[in-house]
Amino acid sequence: MTTPHAPPPTPAPDPARTTPGTLAHQLRAALAFVFRDYHLTRRYWSWVLVFTFYDMVSAASIMLIGVAAHNPRLTLTLLLGAVMWSFLGRLFGEIANSISYERWEGTIEYTFMAPVSRLTHLVGVSLFAGAYALLRGVLVFLFMGLFVDIGATLGQVVQCLVVFMVASLGFMGIGLMAAVLPVMSTENGAQATNIIQAVFLLISGVYYPVSVLPAWLQPVSAISPATYALDACRKILGVNGTGTTFQPGVGLGAVLPELGILLAFGAVTIPLGLYVFGKAETWAKRTGKLKRAG
Amino acid sequence: MTLTVPGAPSPDLSAPHRDLSAREIVLDIRGLVKGFRKKSGGTLLRPQFADSRAVDDVSFHVRRGEIYGVLGPNGSGKSTLIRAMSTLLIPDAGTVSIFGLDVVRDEAQVRRLLNRVSVDAAFYKKLSPRENLLYSAQLYGLDRHVAEQRALVTLRRLGLKDKDFYEPLEEMSRGMQQKVAIARAFLTSPIVVLLDEPTTGLDPRSRRDVQEFVLELRDLHDATIILTTHDMPEAERLCDRIAFISGGKFVAEGTAGELRALAGPGKSLEDAFIELTGEDLAKEETP
Numbered sequence: 001m002t003t004p005h006a007p008p009p010t011p012a013p014d015p016a017r018t019t020p021g022t023l024a025h026q027l028r029a030a031l032a033f034v035f036r037d038y039h040l041t042r043r044y045w046s047w048v049l050v051f052t053f054y055d056m057v058s059a060a061s062i063m064l065i066g067v068a069a070h071n072p073r074l075t076l077t078l079l080l081g082a083v084m085w086s087f088l089g090r091l092f093g094e095i096a097n098s099i100s101y102e103r104w105e106g107t108i109e110y111t112f113m114a115p116v117s118r119l120t121h122l123v124g125v126s127l128f129a130g131a132y133a134l135l136r137g138v139l140v141f142l143f144m145g146l147f148v149d150i151g152a153t154l155g156q157v158v159q160c161l162v163v164f165m166v167a168s169l170g171f172m173g174i175g176l177m178a179a180v181l182p183v184m185s186t187e188n189g190a191q192a193t194n195i196i197q198a199v200f201l202l203i204s205g206v207y208y209p210v211s212v213l214p215a216w217l218q219p220v221s222a223i224s225p226a227t228y229a230l231d232a233c234r235k236i237l238g239v240n241g242t243g244t245t246f247q248p249g250v251g252l253g254a255v256l257p258e259l260g261i262l263l264a265f266g267a268v269t270i271p272l273g274l275y276v277f278g279k280a281e282t283w284a285k286r287t288g289k290l291k292r293a294g
Numbered sequence: 295m296t297l298t299v300p301g302a303p304s305p306d307l308s309a310p311h312r313d314l315s316a317r318e319i320v321l322d323i324r325g326l327v328k329g330f331r332k333k334s335g336g337t338l339l340r341p342q343f344a345d346s347r348a349v350d351d352v353s354f355h356v357r358r359g360e361i362y363g364v365l366g367p368n369g370s371g372k373s374t375l376i377r378a379m380s381t382l383l384i385p386d387a388g389t390v391s392i393f394g395l396d397v398v399r400d401e402a403q404v405r406r407l408l409n410r411v412s413v414d415a416a417f418y419k420k421l422s423p424r425e426n427l428l429y430s431a432q433l434y435g436l437d438r439h440v441a442e443q444r445a446l447v448t449l450r451r452l453g454l455k456d457k458d459f460y461e462p463l464e465e466m467s468r469g470m471q472q473k474v475a476i477a478r479a480f481l482t483s484p485i486v487v488l489l490d491e492p493t494t495g496l497d498p499r500s501r502r503d504v505q506e507f508v509l510e511l512r513d514l515h516d517a518t519i520i521l522t523t524h525d526m527p528e529a530e531r532l533c534d535r536i537a538f539i540s541g542g543k544f545v546a547e548g549t550a551g552e553l554r555a556l557a558g559p560g561k562s563l564e565d566a567f568i569e570l571t572g573e574d575l576a577k578e579e580t581p
């Protein structure tokens with residue numbers, strides 16, 4: 001004879017512990033990811049230094065094409081593209097590769113069995129990734145300032161930062177969808193996320209107007225939040241025309257349509273990303289893929 | 295080297311008998327089946343797959359405060375069983391429930407009650423024990439500063455020097471890493487702890503330390519522990535009851551004494567295992 005099941009136990013009262021299911025509990029868990037990623041970045045500082053330096057040098061090299069062409073508008077356009085891609089590309093990469101990192105470290109099972117919702121997981125990873133990507137973008141921007149007179153006011157820079165922030169929502173959702181790939185394939189998933197990132201770089205018109213893309217490819221640019229973020233920033237900086245000179249820049253009020261589209265991207269891609277990720281997680285649990293070695 | 299006299303009765307290393315029959319059932323597994331599909335050949339367009347059952351119709355229950363051992367060679371299904379209890383696998387058939395909560399349907403509630411130690415101390419190796427433990431504690435809702443104090447007390451008890459608390463884990467021995475892993479699991483005061491071969495690969499001294507610590511924490515936290523191992527003396531020393539698993543099936547279950555008795559007078563637990571399963575625990579894992 002067996003004793004029947006007892007009801008689930010109530011954990012002993014512990015003032016140092018948040019109650020599961022509460023907002024405070026999820027917030028603390030989100031900050032745990034920030035804590036972890038901050039210390040990982042600190043411990044891997046030499047790699048961070050190398051990649052940041054590479055980002056800065058490659059961005060400056062691209063911008064100098066505009067200097068060589070004696071074209072201040074092109075120079076600022078290239079600078080904008082380099083800084084924005086440094087930010088959005090890094091943000092996307094950090095979120096999309098977060099599962100790959102867990103596999104490499106061998107911690108994926110522990111993270112996925114913790115009492116944390118996938119939304120909290122995404123928020124935590126994105127908070128640090130956003131701050132880290134922003135810091136790298138600022139460093140790239142400052143480094144480029146060593147080479148040229150940037151030709152933008154502080155107000156314009158701040159308004160562009162606002163656009164970056166709004167654009168980051170869409171990239172978080174897309175990054176989450178891309179993070180599914182390393183869940184499904186240990187060997188090829190991480191490489192596939194790099195291909196997706198490269199496609200976004202191509203179709204978004206980071207260094208050129210979308211109109212120079214082949215006609216069959218131009219419609220695809222509409223699915224990238226970066227396309228609208230670049231349009232907005234180019235209008236703010238007054239580099240959305242042609243020729244070599246700047247046009248008068250506009251304020252944030254004039255780019256509300258682009259900001260609205262970017263917000264809509266976030267509103268669609270984040271829930272969609274969570275849904276897709278949830279489906280992939282369930283599939284991985286059925287097939288046994290949710291483990292260190294895949 | 296250990297010398298044994300043929301026919302001499304094996305020494306009784308069993309854990310002291312504890313009557314837990316009045317305590318509530320914490321873990322209840324019924325008819326659990328989990329299989330995996332692996333590519334076995336074919337072409338890119340027409341791949342061929344082979345299905346295999348890692349866990350095959352396993353049923354058992356574990357009471358509060360009990361240490362339940364699952365003994366079997368590599369590849370026998372122990373880790374799959376642990377992963378199914380950890381909410382990391384969806385069973386093909388059968389149920390796994392913890393305090394009546396189904397691990398699939400009530401996944402979020404179950405996760406609050408569980409923690410785990412795996413055979414490989416799964417850490418962020420560049421991070422220190424402090425950083426790893428505080429990360430984990432915060433995931434489970436524990437205040438970072440309180441967690442730091444508790445973790446330091448636990449790790450000192452395990453023989454870690456204070457400076458080790460701040461050094462990268464990759465610089466520590468495997469035994470030390472495994473002690474940190476156990477400290478991590480118990481830091482969140484879980485009600486059920488899953489120990490998946492926690493002492494495999496450790497030197498005898500570290501193994502003994504880990505075993506002592508597990509017993510201490512069981513009593514301190516009134517935790518229910520599922521221990522998988524292929525170390526017979528460990529199973530005898532720690533476990534209130536033991537199940538033999540072979541080819542994904544449970545072939546026998548009971549106290550160490552009951553299992554030895556199944557093999558006959560004077561037989562060891564290993565003799566009983568070989569007799570009942572037809573397998574040698576030391577066999578290598580099949581790919």
